[in-house]
Amino acid sequence: GAVVSQHPSWVICKSGTSVKIECRSLDFQATTMFWYRQFPKQSLMLMATSNEGSKATYEQGVEKDKFLINHASLTLSTLTVTSAHPEDSSFYICSARGIGPVEGTDTQYFGPGTRLTVL
Amino acid sequence: AQSVSQHNHHVILSEAASLELGCNYSYGGTVNLFWYVQYPGQHLQLLLKYFSGDPLVKGIKGFEAEFIKSKFSFNLRKPSVQWSDTAEYFCAVNANTNAGKSTFGDGTTLTVKP
Numbered sequence: 326g327a328v329v330s331q332h333p334s335w336v337i338c339k340s341g342t343s344v345k346i347e348c349r350s351l352d353f354q355a356t357t358m359f360w361y362r363q364f365p366k367q368s369l370m371l372m373a374t375s376n377e378g379s380k381a382t383y384e385q386g387v388e389k390d391k392f393l394i395n396h397a398s399l400t401l402s403t404l405t406v407t408s409a410h411p412e413d414s415s416f417y418i419c420s421a422r423g424i425g426p427v428e429g430t431d432t433q434y435f436g437p438g439t440r441l442t443v444l
Numbered sequence: 445a446q447s448v449s450q451h452n453h454h455v456i457l458s459e460a461a462s463l464e465l466g467c468n469y470s471y472g473g474t475v476n477l478f479w480y481v482q483y484p485g486q487h488l489q490l491l492l493k494y495f496s497g498d499p500l501v502k503g504i505k506g507f508e509a510e511f512i513k514s515k516f517s518f519n520l521r522k523p524s525v526q527w528s529d530t531a532e533y534f535c536a537v538n539a540n541t542n543a544g545k546s547t548f549g550d551g552t553t554l555t556v557k558p
Contacts, residue, residue, distance in 0.1 A: 359545065368534060368548045418488070433546060437487035
């Protein structure tokens with residue numbers, strides 16, 4: 326299947342700082358990228374959807390000024406958690422949708438996730 | 445709005461037992477359905493998907509799922525589980541009209557005892 330990478334895989338930061346997480350589709354072009362948040366023992370909650378070159382669409386209850394999403398190209402999207410606080414600690418997962426090199430069909434592929442811990 | 449319900453939160457089975465995990469969704473229109481697996485410490489992987497056609501879908505690692513439209517269900521099955529199937533399983537649905545946004549169920553933790 327297609328490969329989606331995330332960087333960093335884990336990050337620890339102080340309260341009040343900003344953290345940027347990168348999501349890359351390595352072997353296909355992603356028409357759409359999604360950002361999810363997963364709390365321990367819980368399901369994935371969609372935060373936002375982004376298409377290359379346009380503003381992200383945020384789900385209800387997600388602060389767009391706090392979670393900045395930039396989708397600069399068909400293979401890169403970034404999520405910046407601004408002025409992070411301990412309650413932002415979570416597992417952030419990106420997903421890229423596109424035609425994978427093996428499947429040849431429009432499929433959603435998930436990255437490995439980034440664990441953010443805010444002290 | 446679409447929603448997904450997974451009835452079993454934690455399932456414990458012995459090796460070679462048969463598995464069925466329930467998944468029901470609510471949405472009135474045409475949907476695409478997915479099952480994902482998340483092994484301990486790993487990221488989500490697609491097990492199988494249904495877009496159209498034969499409602500019995502076969503996926504990787506011997507898993508299959510059956511879409512029953514009248515019941516709004518997409519249950520996951522495997523005739524004989526292995527210890528390596530221990531993982532978290534998520535059912536997901538997206539409607540054709542919502543740009544591919546998937547809604548996930550709460551997940552089912554499967555523990556297979558050797």
